[in-house]
Amino acid sequence: MPNLPRLAGMRLAGARLAFCAIFSGMDEKRELLRHTLATLAYRASRTLDGAPESFASFAGAGRLPVQILAHIGDPLDWALSATVGHERWHSSQPLAWADEKQRFFASLRAFDGFLASDKPLRAPVERLFQGPVADALTHVGQLAMLRRLAGSPTRGENFYVAAISVGQVGAEQPAAVKPFK
Numbered sequence: 001m002p003n004l005p006r007l008a009g010m011r012l013a014g015a016r017l018a019f020c021a022i023f024s025g026m027d028e029k030r031e032l033l034r035h036t037l038a039t040l041a042y043r044a045s046r047t048l049d050g051a052p053e054s055f056a057s058f059a060g061a062g063r064l065p066v067q068i069l070a071h072i073g074d075p076l077d078w079a080l081s082a083t084v085g086h087e088r089w090h091s092s093q094p095l096a097w098a099d100e101k102q103r104f105f106a107s108l109r110a111f112d113g114f115l116a117s118d119k120p121l122r123a124p125v126e127r128l129f130q131g132p133v134a135d136a137l138t139h140v141g142q143l144a145m146l147r148r149l150a151g152s153p154t155r156g157e158n159f160y161v162a163a164i165s166v167g168q169v170g171a172e173q174p175a176a177v178k179p180f181k
Contacts, residue, residue: 029125030115034166036129037112040136041105041169042162044072046154047144048101048171056097058150065146069104070094072139075132076107083114085122101171108169116167156180 048069056066063071070092081088094100115121147154158178168174 030121031166033125033129033133034112034115035164036133036137037108037115038164038166038168039159040133040140041108041171042164042173043137043159044104044140044143045171045173046157046176047140047147050152050154051147052152053097055147055150055152056100058146060149061146064094065143066094066097066100068139068143068146069097069100072136073100073103073107075135076104076111079123079128079132080107080111080114082123083111083121083128084119105169105171112167112169 051065057064074090074092078087078089092103095103144154155176157176157180161177163174163177
């Protein structure tokens with residue numbers, strides 16, 4: 001094979017290559033992070049939907065659910081600030097339950113909106129995933145566990161086949177494709 005171009009920072013030479021469909025102008029890491037945010041929104045929506053108002057103040061295991069949800073918003077807001085190059089941390093006092101749910105999804109929309117733009121990222125995608133995004137996923141699981149402890153369990157489903165799409169980061173999510181019985 002003649003002189004091949006550099007792909008993904010690697011010089012390729014002399015071998016047959018199998019190519020994947022890659023959309024021009026798309027940063028795969030950025031898109032994977034956006035898919036992770038959509039997954040976070042989907043799972044959080046499942047955890048928060050149908051929770052009784054009293055769940056916000058359930059005191060069964062450490063922090064109250066409303067405090068956990070407020071905390072989730074803080075690293076998401078920080079992630080956006082780091083991504084735009086102006087890191088800023090703020091520890092929020094919990095809002096009312098309904099307002100805290102709105103804040104969580106607003107933080108997700110703002111972060112995802114920036115990732116959807118063509119503006120440069122001022123923080124490494126891997127660090128954004130391993131820090132604030134993984135933290136948020138952990139805490140959504142914690143809220144799901146607390147739902148069960150509070151006597152209001154969520155309905156399980158097969159998340160592998162869930163209808164999760166990049167950019168779908170609001171509270172409104174599609175119905176479960178394969179809920180558990």
